[in-house]
Amino acid sequence: MASPRRDKLVQTALHLFCQRGFHATGIDTILAESGVAKMTLYNHFASKDELIVAVLQLRQKQFFAWLDEANERIGSAADLPEGRLGALFDALKVWLLEAKLNGCIFTNAGAEFGNDDNPINQEVKRYKRARIDYIKNVLRELTVNDPDTLAKQTCMLLDGAIVAVQAGLEETSFDIAKSAALLLIAQQRTSK
Amino acid sequence: MASPRRDKLVQTALHLFCQRGFHATGIDTILAESGVAKMTLYNHFASKDELIVAVLQLRQKQFFAWLDEANERIGSAADLPEGRLGALFDALKVWLLEAKLNGCIFTNAGAEFGNDDNPINQEVKRYKRARIDYIKNVLRELTVNDPDTLAKQTCMLLDGAIVAVQAGLEETSFDIAKSAALLLIAQQRTSK
DNA sequence: CAAAAACCATACAGACCTGTATAGTTCGAA
DNA sequence: TTCGAACTATACAGGTCTGTATGGTTTTTG
Numbered sequence: 001m002a003s004p005r006r007d008k009l010v011q012t013a014l015h016l017f018c019q020r021g022f023h024a025t026g027i028d029t030i031l032a033e034s035g036v037a038k039m040t041l042y043n044h045f046a047s048k049d050e051l052i053v054a055v056l057q058l059r060q061k062q063f064f065a066w067l068d069e070a071n072e073r074i075g076s077a078a079d080l081p082e083g084r085l086g087a088l089f090d091a092l093k094v095w096l097l098e099a100k101l102n103g104c105i106f107t108n109a110g111a112e113f114g115n116d117d118n119p120i121n122q123e124v125k126r127y128k129r130a131r132i133d134y135i136k137n138v139l140r141e142l143t144v145n146d147p148d149t150l151a152k153q154t155c156m157l158l159d160g161a162i163v164a165v166q167a168g169l170e171e172t173s174f175d176i177a178k179s180a181a182l183l184l185i186a187q188q189r190t191s192k
Numbered sequence: 193m194a195s196p197r198r199d200k201l202v203q204t205a206l207h208l209f210c211q212r213g214f215h216a217t218g219i220d221t222i223l224a225e226s227g228v229a230k231m232t233l234y235n236h237f238a239s240k241d242e243l244i245v246a247v248l249q250l251r252q253k254q255f256f257a258w259l260d261e262a263n264e265r266i267g268s269a270a271d272l273p274e275g276r277l278g279a280l281f282d283a284l285k286v287w288l289l290e291a292k293l294n295g296c297i298f299t300n301a302g303a304e305f306g307n308d309d310n311p312i313n314q315e316v317k318r319y320k321r322a323r324i325d326y327i328k329n330v331l332r333e334l335t336v337n338d339p340d341t342l343a344k345q346t347c348m349l350l351d352g353a354i355v356a357v358q359a360g361l362e363e364t365s366f367d368i369a370k371s372a373a374l375l376l377i378a379q380q381r382t383s384k
Numbered sequence: 385c386a387a388a389a390a391c392c393a394t395a396c397a398g399a400c401c402t403g404t405a406t407a408g409t410t411c412g413a414a
Numbered sequence: 415t416t417c418g419a420a421c422t423a424t425a426c427a428g429g430t431c432t433g434t435a436t437g438g439t440t441t442t443t444g
Contacts, residue, residue, distance in 0.1 A: 005390085005391075019307055021215070021303065021304050021306070023216060024215060024304070026430070026431060027432065027433085028432095036391085038393090038394095038433085039391075039435095043390075043391080047432080048432070100307070102303070102306035103302065107303065107355050110355070111213065111294070111303040112215070112303065114213070115211055115292070121360065124359050124360075125359050128359045152365065152368050156348070156349050156351075156352025156353055156355075156369055156372070157352055158352070160347065160348025160349060160350070160351040160352035160355075163302070163348075163351045163352075163355065164351070166299075167299075167316050176341055176348070180345040183376060183379055184375060184376070187379065195420090197421075218400070218401060219401075219403085220401085220402095230403085230404095230422090230424095231421075234404080235420075239402080240403090
């Protein structure tokens with residue numbers, strides 16, 4: 001399953017899909033950029049859609065690995081429990097602004113392939129759910145009333161901020177989203 | 193500028209773009225669905241991109257007209273000031289779930305044409321800004337501390353909820369977003 | 385070394401795409 | 415009724431797209 005050409009293809013495709021979108025990125029562009037032959041691509045993937053699914057799976061793996069790492073790095077630094085979520089927000093802001101991405105690749109995939117149950121959409125769903133679960137676990141540690149709702153609200157604020165930045169609004173959107181999330185969490189902790 | 197064929201084209205295109213996306217919807221599909229000849233299209237629009245811009249402009253007009261109407265309808269019914277924003281959220285939920293849209297057409301346009309300053313993206317930006325301003329005006333009437341930040345947070349929650357529903361998560365996302373927005377507004381009003 | 389697997393280069397099929405060219409038609413207004 | 419504008423129908427140019435066919439080359443492995 002693992003192969004250097006395959007990996008190169010998926011990584012290159014990830015890069016291009018992030019910047020130009022899925023439909024707007026042709027197979028030939030990916031091949032030219034990666035230096036891999038077309039027949040090799042179709043030896044590893046039955047179709048472009050399969051490649052897209054592999055790209056989304058790679059991205060998901062990358063993201064959660066990075067999130068784990070960021071979470072551990074914060075670990076000792078955050079004395080107040082709210083500090084952990086705040087630091088996570090800051091880290092996410094860096095992650096999302098580092099490469100000049102065009103928004104979130106999962107949200108974008110939902111936009112381009114939405115409205116039916118193809119494997120691409122299932123991957124999007126899987127990612128969104130996993131992210132909520134991750135935040136939920138972080139929140140559980142902070143002993144809030146309703147971690148489920150709060151995790152969903154946090155993810156919505158995050159996605160909303162990404163969309164705002166993508167539309168060309170100010171990058172302070174992330175900070176504004178962060179302060180909202182912290183207010184919500186504080187509200188749950190005081191009213192306990 | 194106004195012409196029955198032109199209107200038919202834009203309306204049909206709006207419908208198709210909403211459901212299938214922009215790149216995935218060919219000109220010929222729009223022509224077949226609308227029953228208009230190809231030369232008529234290119235008499236009214238120089239290119240497909242121009243048609244897309246017209247579609248986004250129509251949608252923007254529709255949306256804010258509907259928003260005005262909903263806002264007036266609420267007007268007398270909401271006794272508590274928070275009630276107005278809550279009722280607006282409920283109305284937006286209906287607007288967004290009524291036709292089986294695939295998310296927000298402006299967010300989707302940002303996903304497909306992002307990362308440079310084409311006219312399409314400018315239209316997306318214009319919409320997002322106008323929506324923030326609209327909410328800001330509603331909030332000003334409720335005398336909150338920082339209407340600007342609160343309006344942005346509200347819009348982020350809204351966009352986040354739309355993305356969540358688009359990804360196939362529960363439609364209760366809207367209600368969860370609403371409760372977050374109401375908490376944020378209450379927080380600002382009590383701490384004054 | 386030899387056999388097998390992976391990969392490359394090129395050409396191409398077939399579909400679809402945007403946009404144009406051309407010629408005929410409807411229809412309202414001067 | 416005649417002129418002109420808007421529209422239709424059809425064909426097509428030129429490009430791009432995904433995916434395949436073919437045959438040669440490299441790399442790995444037994």
